[in-house]
Amino acid sequence: MKVSSLARGLLSAIKSNARCSTRSHFTYYPTKLAEGTHDVQKMNMFQAINNAMDLALEQDSSALLFGEDVGFGGVFRCSMNLRDKYGKDRVFNTPLCEQGIAGFAIGVANTGTTAIAEIQFADYIFPSFDQIVNEAAKYRYRSGGLFDCGSLTFRVPCGAVGHGALYHSQSPEAYFAHTPGLRVVIPRGPIKAKGLLLACIKDPNPCIMFEPKTLYRAAVEEVPVESYADDLGKCDILREGKDITLIGWGTQIHVLLEVADLAKKELDIDCEVIDLVSVLPWDTQTICNSANKTGRVLIAHEAPFTQGFGSELAAYIQEKCFLRLEAPIKRVTGWDTPFPHVFEPFYLPDKHRCLTALKEIINY
Amino acid sequence: MAQFTCCVTQLIWSTSYPFHCSFVNMSFLRKSVQLFNAAKQNTRMLSGVQRSYSAGVKTVDDRYAFPGARDASFVNNLKLTMPEDYAPIPIYRVMDRDGYVLNEQEDPQLSQEIVEKMFRDMLLLSTMDKILYESQRQGRISFYMTNFGEEASHIGSAAALEMRDVIYGQYREAGVLVWRGFRIDQFIDQCYGNDDDLGRGKQMPVHYGSKELNFVTISSPLSTQIPQAVGAAYALKRKPNNDSCVVCYFGEGAASEGDAHAAFNFAATLECPVIFFCRNNGFAISTPSNEQYRGDGIAGRGPMGYGIATVRVDGTDVFAVYNAMKRAREYVLRENKPVVLEALAYRVSHHSTSDDSTAYRSAEEIEMWNTLEHPISKLKSYMVHKGWFNEKEETEFVSGVRKQVLKQIAISEKKLKPNWREMFEGVYADMPKHLLEQQRELEQHVEAHKQHYPLKSFKQ
Numbered sequence: 001m002k003v004s005s006l007a008r009g010l011l012s013a014i015k016s017n018a019r020c021s022t023r024s025h026f027t028y029y030p031t032k033l034a035e036g037t038h039d040v041q042k043m044n045m046f047q048a049i050n051n052a053m054d055l056a057l058e059q060d061s062s063a064l065l066f067g068e069d070v071g072f073g074g075v076f077r078c079s080m081n082l083r084d085k086y087g088k089d090r091v092f093n094t095p096l097c098e099q100g101i102a103g104f105a106i107g108v109a110n111t112g113t114t115a116i117a118e119i120q121f122a123d124y125i126f127p128s129f130d131q132i133v134n135e136a137a138k139y140r141y142r143s144g145g146l147f148d149c150g151s152l153t154f155r156v157p158c159g160a161v162g163h164g165a166l167y168h169s170q171s172p173e174a175y176f177a178h179t180p181g182l183r184v185v186i187p188r189g190p191i192k193a194k195g196l197l198l199a200c201i202k203d204p205n206p207c208i209m210f211e212p213k214t215l216y217r218a219a220v221e222e223v224p225v226e227s228y229a230d231d232l233g234k235c236d237i238l239r240e241g242k243d244i245t246l247i248g249w250g251t252q253i254h255v256l257l258e259v260a261d262l263a264k265k266e267l268d269i270d271c272e273v274i275d276l277v278s279v280l281p282w283d284t285q286t287i288c289n290s291a292n293k294t295g296r297v298l299i300a301h302e303a304p305f306t307q308g309f310g311s312e313l314a315a316y317i318q319e320k321c322f323l324r325l326e327a328p329i330k331r332v333t334g335w336d337t338p339f340p341h342v343f344e345p346f347y348l349p350d351k352h353r354c355l356t357a358l359k360e361i362i363n364y
Numbered sequence: 365m366a367q368f369t370c371c372v373t374q375l376i377w378s379t380s381y382p383f384h385c386s387f388v389n390m391s392f393l394r395k396s397v398q399l400f401n402a403a404k405q406n407t408r409m410l411s412g413v414q415r416s417y418s419a420g421v422k423t424v425d426d427r428y429a430f431p432g433a434r435d436a437s438f439v440n441n442l443k444l445t446m447p448e449d450y451a452p453i454p455i456y457r458v459m460d461r462d463g464y465v466l467n468e469q470e471d472p473q474l475s476q477e478i479v480e481k482m483f484r485d486m487l488l489l490s491t492m493d494k495i496l497y498e499s500q501r502q503g504r505i506s507f508y509m510t511n512f513g514e515e516a517s518h519i520g521s522a523a524a525l526e527m528r529d530v531i532y533g534q535y536r537e538a539g540v541l542v543w544r545g546f547r548i549d550q551f552i553d554q555c556y557g558n559d560d561d562l563g564r565g566k567q568m569p570v571h572y573g574s575k576e577l578n579f580v581t582i583s584s585p586l587s588t589q590i591p592q593a594v595g596a597a598y599a600l601k602r603k604p605n606n607d608s609c610v611v612c613y614f615g616e617g618a619a620s621e622g623d624a625h626a627a628f629n630f631a632a633t634l635e636c637p638v639i640f641f642c643r644n645n646g647f648a649i650s651t652p653s654n655e656q657y658r659g660d661g662i663a664g665r666g667p668m669g670y671g672i673a674t675v676r677v678d679g680t681d682v683f684a685v686y687n688a689m690k691r692a693r694e695y696v697l698r699e700n701k702p703v704v705l706e707a708l709a710y711r712v713s714h715h716s717t718s719d720d721s722t723a724y725r726s727a728e729e730i731e732m733w734n735t736l737e738h739p740i741s742k743l744k745s746y747m748v749h750k751g752w753f754n755e756k757e758e759t760e761f762v763s764g765v766r767k768q769v770l771k772q773i774a775i776s777e778k779k780l781k782p783n784w785r786e787m788f789e790g791v792y793a794d795m796p797k798h799l800l801e802q803q804r805e806l807e808q809h810v811e812a813h814k815q816h817y818p819l820k821s822f823k824q
Contacts, residue, residue, distance in 0.1 A: 062602070089602060095633055100591050100626025104634075107595020107610075110580065111530075113602075115595070127622070134585045135592070141790040143573050143581035144564035150793055180791045204793035233796065281796040 024162070024214070025350045026254040029238075030221035031191045040222040045215045048190035048223045049078045049155070052197040053116060055227045057086045060114050063201070065091045067101055067118030067155075075120060076157055076216050102128035102154070106136050106206075109149035114201060122158035122210055123167040129175070136206040137181030150204035155197070157213035158186075159251055160302055160348055165341035171250070171303040171334075173210055177280045177312065183207040183232055184279040188253040189219040192277065195230035203232055212250040235283040237290070241270035244296040244361060247287065247313060249276040252300050252349065259354045269362060279309055284316060291317045295326035296361050300349045305333040327364035332357045453663045455708055456688060457678035461736060463745025465683075472683050472690070474523075476752050481543075482523060482682055483747060484761060486515040486740050489539045491765040492548060493713070496555060499773055500569075500717040505555045507569045513680070513712030515539055516739030517643055520685030521611070521707075524693060528608040530596055531579045532589040535570055536643065537613045544577040548765075552772045558779035559823050564790070565782050587621035590614055590640070594627050594702075597636035601700050609637040609696045611689075616706075617648020619662045628670040631702035639692045640672075640704045643679065645711035650724040666704035679707030680739040683746075710737065783823045784810075 033040065043051060057063050065079060065086075071093040073080035083091040094101050098119055105117035119125045125132070132154070140148035160169050176184050183205050187193035193211060200207035238253065239260055246256040253275045260271035272290050276282060291297050297317055299310040310331040317329055332349040340347055430436070458470045465471045474482075493510040500508040511518065518539025525531075531540055538551070550562065554572050557565030563573055563581060573581025580589070580596075593612030600606050618624060619642055631638050642662040646653050659665060666674030673695060677684045685707055692703040710733035714721040721730070735741070747753035788795060788803040795803070810817055 103591025
């Protein structure tokens, strides 16, 4: 199913992205650490994820890590050195079969054992859709709590990468957001990725962490060395503002932060930028508080427009904040087409499209 | 020729699959003369260049062996390997249809007590099935699936296991639960989804589960449990001093799903102590097995397809199933490798209460399997020969079960369903805020429109 050479190609594309940021559609905004955080280390996102898995395997001697090509370090290097450190019975390759990986992971988790399963690209998660949606998500519910697979976490590289085309670029979070019983989270960088992954591994529900693969190397920041876990189901207000709320997740957050800078500079508009972080369950309270405050909302995501998760946010905000809204909620997203190869610059909801939409909202 | 066949069989199988040769003495490789000749020719060719490997089994110079099939030899005459080159894997049986043991060495020598429990459990399952089937026909429960004709597969296999072995099932394995001690009231409470249902009324009837009895809750999507069973087996294998295995039941129709392929392959490559128990009863709803596959059943996929030790048994012979399961269990625990066990039987019942099977098969055929080849009558004959069968006791037992089931139906029917608020519970380990809000919203709605909802049937 996969083209492994393509994976390598993508890897080098990411490397070159890091070197030559003009080719990228975003500028990375590192997360600011809380005052007084010592003992930090510079890591990119794949290193932070590797570090999180290292800690998880160390803290829980039963924990297992598996997927396609995980053994030698993974096509994105996330599991580097872990097989050597923890043994090949704990960090191992599976046959090339996503439904098998997901089913196997559920079974491991049925016994209470921690399972960290990797699906090589989010584009290839669909063969395991049945196992995730019909099985993992419903295990506890259907058995009246007799059985569950809560100790299961899927790690899934997702999102645009420059030239990934149809099957190395997708953002399928909305498919899973329609499934009660799952947790779906998406980090925006190394610090968040580590905290979210450790939280997912500990969380007693099946979790999917979609990792924007373009950030694996491009995103570098000072990451706390110790083990820490983020709150799941909470969003992050990255920048406070009074005029408009910009909501996104993953790579798109960095586009929105740049849009906020441009809006300030060019239009003297104060944007409140919120990283949704958790797509399911999502933080309705923080989002609605912000929408009530600013009265204007722009939502941006890479996934297609129709039935993207932006629809859920827009509908909910409209219902809960109707009297405070000063303009229609606008969604800037990928088009309702498959993710194209050479047309990627025209497909993405880049800063220019977001800024144009922002102006429309402000001038409404 | 018989000797040659045996010889080739040994060559090809003895190194990698000792289990086969010792397990069921299977000379199922009806190797053609061509294949054997090819092997001989190969030997000549290779010996000419002073290479000392045996007849076409292995290339010594591993540096140049194709990594995808290191043990394969070369031939220089083109031949398609045909399905017909392989004899079907034979069906292991202990008893004939009249309940006589065919080979005394294979008699498991079970005590009278065990055999009587086997017989009673099969009768209980069959009796309960008849009444619950009727009660669905009367509209008292919404759905039911009987186990007619497959009682020996359930009881024989369950009897060979330990309680600590984990069971993953499909839906037609209620006999395994009977053997393990699931009670009549527990079966019927599940079918009614009342407040005593362990599954809290959330699933359709016959979707049983029991943590206490190590029987993982049934779900409707076919085959999804198979790779899950493999994962559970892998996790068990890693526990210190593990002495439990996983058994996964599924039908021959379910074996066509991608998940079955995934599971067989994962179990083999990741070396998991799991027994794949295929109930091949000839039909998947209306689809006969010759529209399901063209190979040698499910067993045929095991050894050559996935490198898994395999055995095929007469699923109407409780002792054959018992022996095979016992041996399979020893093997998977000793070797940390899987086994494929295919039990052949016939689905005497309709697929479910939503199906009339005479639309696609003859009543005479069903009748034959319901009488001559029926697992309960075979065991009964065995007990008659042993002098263990007592007609009066059987009649009393069956009428006792009938009474108990009928009485339980009356009780289970009257029990209240769980509090409807439980609908929101168990989606997550803790109820998230949005679900709390939705629960509250429904509370307010129901409060205002009480008359439109069946509140009297639910606990408050």
